[in-house]
Amino acid sequence: MRSASETETAQDLRFLLGAGSPLGGARPKSAVSLGDDRLALAKFPKPDDTRDIGAGEILALTLGGQAGIRVAEHRFVALGTQSVAVITRFDRGGGDRIPFISAATLLGLPQGDTCAYTLLADGVRQFGNDVPGDLRELWRRLLFSLLASNYDDHLRNHGFLMHEPERWSLSPAYDLNPVPEIDRARMSKTAITEDQAEPTIAGALAAAERFGLKAAESKKILREVFVAVSGWRKTGRQLRLKASTLDAYASAFEHPLMDEARRLLGR
Numbered sequence: 001m002r003s004a005s006e007t008e009t010a011q012d013l014r015f016l017l018g019a020g021s022p023l024g025g026a027r028p029k030s031a032v033s034l035g036d037d038r039l040a041l042a043k044f045p046k047p048d049d050t051r052d053i054g055a056g057e058i059l060a061l062t063l064g065g066q067a068g069i070r071v072a073e074h075r076f077v078a079l080g081t082q083s084v085a086v087i088t089r090f091d092r093g094g095g096d097r098i099p100f101i102s103a104a105t106l107l108g109l110p111q112g113d114t115c116a117y118t119l120l121a122d123g124v125r126q127f128g129n130d131v132p133g134d135l136r137e138l139w140r141r142l143l144f145s146l147l148a149s150n151y152d153d154h155l156r157n158h159g160f161l162m163h164e165p166e167r168w169s170l171s172p173a174y175d176l177n178p179v180p181e182i183d184r185a186r187m188s189k190t191a192i193t194e195d196q197a198e199p200t201i202a203g204a205l206a207a208a209e210r211f212g213l214k215a216a217e218s219k220k221i222l223r224e225v226f227v228a229v230s231g232w233r234k235t236g237r238q239l240r241l242k243a244s245t246l247d248a249y250a251s252a253f254e255h256p257l258m259d260e261a262r263r264l265l266g267r
Ligand SMILES: Nc1ncnc2c1ncn2[C@@H]1O[C@H](COP(=O)(O)OP(=O)(O)OP(=O)(O)O)[C@@H](O)[C@H]1O
Pocket: 023, 024, 025, 026, 027, 028, 041, 072, 087, 088, 089, 090, 091, 102, 152, 156, 157, 159, 174, 175
């Protein structure tokens, strides 16, 4: 096994291979100490994975950062033919625990309930700390999820941290996973609005008002997200992901919604 960034120590890698505590969610994970006072989650491959999920997550987090989203700190470690995604925990600050709740909890919705980004925006308005900033961020994340095919954006994949007493701030984005065409039908997701039929970029632009955005501002954000997602292959190569891994994700980044965004941006 070799660390892709060549920065992890043998001790880190032993941690990764050891049995860890379950942290919830669908993928096998382990708690990892990064050697300083930071903790991380290591997300491992599953035997039935048909593509390198860890590499896809690291690619999506990297592209998300390039698209201007506040993403969880991340790095990947090559493990045979697959990758381990190592995500720094954002709910710890200097040894203390920062209170964290999922969007399902913020909205008081039972697990498994479907939702819409516009309802999440209403939750931010009601309980948020930086309401305009988090609404803008949420809209950017919505566009990114559409353009990078992050179709597993259910209510437990959005979270909030309490930095100020009794006010909630969007946590860094986590669990971003590009889903290629072949798997899309099986995935659930958060709709753009309560009454949305088919997700479209035009529909997202029409809903931007609910996020406090004027037309020019929403177009600017769309352009930034589009440019970042368009560069997915170059970014993947810079991350030194294998060509076959990138090919497996191509349809997650090149699809009709990207064509629609390109048209709307006049590119
Ligand atoms: N960087 C982080 N810091 C603190 N908590 C986190 C972090 N990343 C994820 N979590 C928490 O751990 C849970 C599981 O992580 P994550 O969603 O990445 O895993 P998953 O197994 O892929 O989940 P899913 O069931 O959505 O497929 C999240 O729902 C969230 O509550």
